[in-house]
Amino acid sequence: MANERSSELPAGGMIIERGSSKRYKTGEWRSKRPEVDQDKCTNCLTCWIYCPDNSVLVENEKMTGFKYSHCKGCGICANQCPAKAIAMIEEGV
């Protein structure tokens, strides 16, 4: 439970802090998780462009996996991947 009093919150609940969504772990929402097959991946980074939650990890221009703390499992990456390198795997199975 939050602690802030009504009088301490910005009017209308507006968020004036930058990057606060980092603290909101939307990964808990996920029912399916994306998994990449690195043998098929061409590092075109289409998934990185499309991901609405900035959850595709990239190092040195190479796609290295997903940030599961924030990935909601929407599946847009898998849908858009031209190499069909991303599969959506049922969570908890």
Add this chain to the structure above:
Amino acid sequence: MSKPLAVNGDTAIAMAWRQINPDVVAAYPITPQTIIVESFSDFVHDGIVDTEYVCAESEHSALSICIGASAAGARVATATASAGLAFMWEVLYIASSMRTPIVMAIANRTLSGPINIHCDHSDAMGARDSGWVQIFGENVQEAYDNTLIAFRVAEHMKVRLPTITCIDGFIITHALERFEPLDDDEVKKFVGPYQAIRPLLDLKNPTTYGPIALPDYYYEIKYQLAVAMENVFEVTRDIMAEYAKLSGRQYDLVEGYRTEDAEYVVVAMGSTSGTLRYVVDQMREQGHKVGTVKIRLFRPFPSDDIAAMLKGKKAVAVMDRAMSPGTGGALYSDIVQSLYSMEGAPKVTNYIYGLGGRDVMPEQLEGVFEEIMAGKGDRINYMGVRK
């Protein structure tokens, strides 16, 4: 001071907007409000104002555009009535929750059905709990004056709430009356430049407006509205005092007429208050101790002012130009709860009246006085209906 003019209530509001020159107006025309946006769009077309005027495809969209513009940092106005206000219903709550100080003119018109374009207050009563300040005007002069006051109240740093100004559809919106506008530069000075709080267009200070608030935050954000509404009383009183110095017209949240020594009082909002003053004068001549109270500020409801004004009266009738089928009118409920804790509180009865634009005749209001003077009348009465 400008010369007196003869205009209708809608035009007087459009003239106030012209002088204020809002950054954005988004609206959808609906009778009997149409003259407001029609007149104002003439000003836009002729380059008399530099307002960004958006003719939206619906009222739902119009108010959504207003919210976006206000969050972006603009001074914003809109207008609607009846079904148009009903169509805004969902968005009304978002405007107040996001604390966007939009000013909206409502030309009070009943809600369908049966379909009807004439005056009653059922549209405004539907917005009662939406977190908007609501100010009612009696005549063309007040349509104009309340508009200027509304911008100051809405935008006040202790308030920051969207604000509605109401006038009775057709009765005031379309009737020509004598009124005195202020000079353009007087209005500019009174209203002042718009001060935005963390506008979306301030790219150096990025802000998220209207984020989700689940059970851990929703209540605290809603409570902010209760606090802001509480501030409206003092802020409005101060602004009205300032306006009185400028215009010579002194307004109050609640205004009594010959109430000081009155034993019997009838309470109303809107144009009926004028008729009531006439009836009070007539009955005073016959020796009856009667008075009338006009509610100018309906939300927040000035309970303390009303209690002070009605203390010691023998009986009070509350006129509601809207009905909540199955119980009394909203104004009646508010007045009764304002008086409940008072020792020896007056007997209060409710009169539903004037629905769908039904004319309100002085003799009928005299009948209301006679009924409460005789201790007659049900708890809820339906004035003038053919039962």
